[in-house]
Amino acid sequence: MFTRHAELLFKSVWRISVTSVSESHTTTHKFHHNFSKRSCIKCTSARSVAFCIFPNFVRRQYCSLPIGRPRRFPMSAEVNEVTEGLAKVVLPKSVFYNPVQEYNRDLTIAVISEYAKLHFANAHKSENGKRSNKKSENSETKVEKSDSGLDPHVFDNDILEPGKYYENGIKIFEGLAASGLRSVRFGLEIPGVKEVIANDFDKTAVEFIERNISQNDLGHIMKSRHGDAAMGMYERKSVEERFDVIDLDPYGSPHLFLDAAVQAVKDGGLLCITCTDAAVLCGNAPEKCSANYGALSLRSKFCHEMGVRIILQCLDSHANRYSRYIVPLISLSIDFYFRVFVRVYTGQKQVKHSATKKAMVYECVGCGSHALQPLAEAVPTKGEGNFKFMPGTGPVVGPVCSHCGHHHRVGGPIWSAPIHDKDFVKQVIQQVQTNPKPLGTKDRICGMLSLVLEELPDIPLYYVLDAVCSVLHCTLPKMTILRSAFLNAGYRVSLSHAAKNSYKTDAPAQFVWDVMREWVKENPVTQKRMEDGSVTKSILEKAQVSQVSFEEHPEANPQSREIGLLRWQTNPEPNWGPKARAKRTCDDDASSAKQKKSKSANVEVAQSTAQ
Numbered sequence: 001m002f003t004r005h006a007e008l009l010f011k012s013v014w015r016i017s018v019t020s021v022s023e024s025h026t027t028t029h030k031f032h033h034n035f036s037k038r039s040c041i042k043c044t045s046a047r048s049v050a051f052c053i054f055p056n057f058v059r060r061q062y063c064s065l066p067i068g069r070p071r072r073f074p075m076s077a078e079v080n081e082v083t084e085g086l087a088k089v090v091l092p093k094s095v096f097y098n099p100v101q102e103y104n105r106d107l108t109i110a111v112i113s114e115y116a117k118l119h120f121a122n123a124h125k126s127e128n129g130k131r132s133n134k135k136s137e138n139s140e141t142k143v144e145k146s147d148s149g150l151d152p153h154v155f156d157n158d159i160l161e162p163g164k165y166y167e168n169g170i171k172i173f174e175g176l177a178a179s180g181l182r183s184v185r186f187g188l189e190i191p192g193v194k195e196v197i198a199n200d201f202d203k204t205a206v207e208f209i210e211r212n213i214s215q216n217d218l219g220h221i222m223k224s225r226h227g228d229a230a231m232g233m234y235e236r237k238s239v240e241e242r243f244d245v246i247d248l249d250p251y252g253s254p255h256l257f258l259d260a261a262v263q264a265v266k267d268g269g270l271l272c273i274t275c276t277d278a279a280v281l282c283g284n285a286p287e288k289c290s291a292n293y294g295a296l297s298l299r300s301k302f303c304h305e306m307g308v309r310i311i312l313q314c315l316d317s318h319a320n321r322y323s324r325y326i327v328p329l330i331s332l333s334i335d336f337y338f339r340v341f342v343r344v345y346t347g348q349k350q351v352k353h354s355a356t357k358k359a360m361v362y363e364c365v366g367c368g369s370h371a372l373q374p375l376a377e378a379v380p381t382k383g384e385g386n387f388k389f390m391p392g393t394g395p396v397v398g399p400v401c402s403h404c405g406h407h408h409r410v411g412g413p414i415w416s417a418p419i420h421d422k423d424f425v426k427q428v429i430q431q432v433q434t435n436p437k438p439l440g441t442k443d444r445i446c447g448m449l450s451l452v453l454e455e456l457p458d459i460p461l462y463y464v465l466d467a468v469c470s471v472l473h474c475t476l477p478k479m480t481i482l483r484s485a486f487l488n489a490g491y492r493v494s495l496s497h498a499a500k501n502s503y504k505t506d507a508p509a510q511f512v513w514d515v516m517r518e519w520v521k522e523n524p525v526t527q528k529r530m531e532d533g534s535v536t537k538s539i540l541e542k543a544q545v546s547q548v549s550f551e552e553h554p555e556a557n558p559q560s561r562e563i564g565l566l567r568w569q570t571n572p573e574p575n576w577g578p579k580a581r582a583k584r585t586c587d588d589d590a591s592s593a594k595q596k597k598s599k600s601a602n603v604e605v606a607q608s609t610a611q
């Protein structure tokens with residue numbers, strides 16, 4: 001006991017930095033503290049939090065703020081340390097953290113890193129352009145460095161380094177940062193960064209963001225912001241101040257932040273958006289989906305891709321109001337949430353095409369056949385690149401389903417244009433595979449993105465084999481046999497990353513059912529399933545129009561399957577999934593109590609309860 005006292009006294013007198021370890025509190029402190037005064041010697045705040053080093057023995061006070069900024073940590077906070085990627089952060093229970101979202105964070109780091117390369121390549125190109133103009137104006141002028149200080153060789157040599165400040169680097173805003181883990185990782189792992197701002201409207205979260213900035217030595221590129229995410233973006237919507245990248249990872253739906261996001265991102269900038277309100281987007285609450293996203297979701301077999309496409313049409317509609325439009329880079333349905341990466345551009349001419357990239361969806365309530373009703377079409381007129389825009393013609397389906405006689409439900413509008421940029425996806429895969437410091441979820445990123453590369457880019461939505469077979473009450477053909485039938489008939493077919501056993505095809509629904517009629521000839525349905533008026537009977541009694549061959553086609557096995565990539569998630573940990581909204585455990589002062597009140601009003605409208 002005496003030795004312990006002596007050790008502590010020694011440390012406090014000599015102001016040695018301390019790494020504290022206890023059962024529930026583990027944290028590293030960068031600053032030195034005055035033990036006897038029980039206040040932080042750096043900021044002399046008597047209100048700094050006390051974390052016990054040794055339970056029931058002694059309490060010490062720490063603070064990681066720069067001198068002169070008094071601050072307080074909650075007295076009752078239990079602090080945990082989390083290590084992910086290159087980051088080590090501390091956070092109390094009252095600040096949100098979901099370990100399963102590591103995949104989301106890893107993927108985002110890979111995407112933004114690739115985006116940063118494009119950013120530097122563009123800057124380099126425009127600098128070269130300027131340089132050659134200057135040269136042609138005055139051949140004696142030598143331009144060694146750009147006016148803006150960009151080293152022209154930085155991109156050529158691919159020597160951008162993470163953790164370093166780049167004057168011409170990318171500016172990133174994380175609107176809903178919680179502990180700042182994601183932003184800290186951005187700062188440490190993404191090469192070519194100028195600024196990372198981690199924002200949260202929770203006071204405790206921001207205190208921990210600051211602590212984590214200091215603990216990870218990121219003061220030169222990262223800072224915190226305390227306030228509403230939308231306001232943080234509106235403040236930076238002027239052209240000079242816009243962000244290159246905005247990351248939004250809210251509880252539930254991001255809809256409250258989208259108007260600000262599409263304005264605060266620079267021309268060609270990147271939005272990274274998570275939606276964890278999967279139930280709403282997948283048709284459990286179409287009215288809520290309509291209110292939040294301006295589109296009706298359908299509870300269909302293809303709901304996971306439909307959810308992605310609803311988010312994209314919503315983003316594009318928001319952008320259109322400001323003469324801007326989106327270009328999706330990667331749009332994914334993952335586990336229990338959606339994550340989309342889109343670039344936002346300005347251009348009135350392109351905005352006119354936006355309505356042609358959206359469609360309503362008809363889905364038969366009996367057999368699940370679906371058809372897309374485009375909202376508008378572009379008709380070429382005189383002069384290159386000129387179009388006249390017309391409302392879509394329809395309906396594309398009859399009063400009842402031509403396959404089973406049931407009625408249709410109408411959903412949408414959805415984004416009906418491509419949802420991924422395959423060249424970009426290839427670059428991300430290559431970068432993830434060759435990264436000397438591999439991401440924790442590297443295998444899954446490569447597996448899922450390889451599936452994305454295989455997806456038919458021009459075919460929205462898909463069929464699910466189990467569902468099609470359950471309509472007919474028949475046995476399931478092997479996926480390779482089914483795919484062969486489409487390929488042998490000259491149609492294209494692919495999986496979708498959004499669902500196992502899915503198939504996308506450019507074949508008409510008539511052929512989809514012809515394949516099943518042929519299959520049922522060899523694998524008959526029991527007679528009791530052929531009741532009068534049943535969907536099974538209606539479909540199987542219809543004459544088969546096309547010839548179908550199940551002979552194995554050489555491309556029947558998708559490459560991602562052949563080489564055994566990790567394509568769909570296996571359970572990463574027990575009870576994984578959305579995490580409940582973080583609960584506040586600390587005492588709040590009067591102002592944060594007020595804030596809490598208005599927050600709950602916002603939250604009421606804004607978000608569902610889980611992430």
Ligand SMILES: C[S@@+](CC[C@H](N)C(=O)[O-])C[C@H]1O[C@@H](n2cnc3c(N)ncnc32)[C@H](O)[C@@H]1O
Binds near residue numbers: 096200249611
């Ligand atoms: C799901 S957590 C963010 C998780 C974090 N991005 C990560 O990867 O660990 C959502 C955070 O948003 C914050 N938040 C909710 N509404 C907000 C608003 N309007 N403005 C700023 N922050 C908000 C909450 O306090 C919470 O910390």
Ligand SMILES: [Zn+2]
Binds near residue numbers: 365401402403
């Ligand atoms: Zn039908």
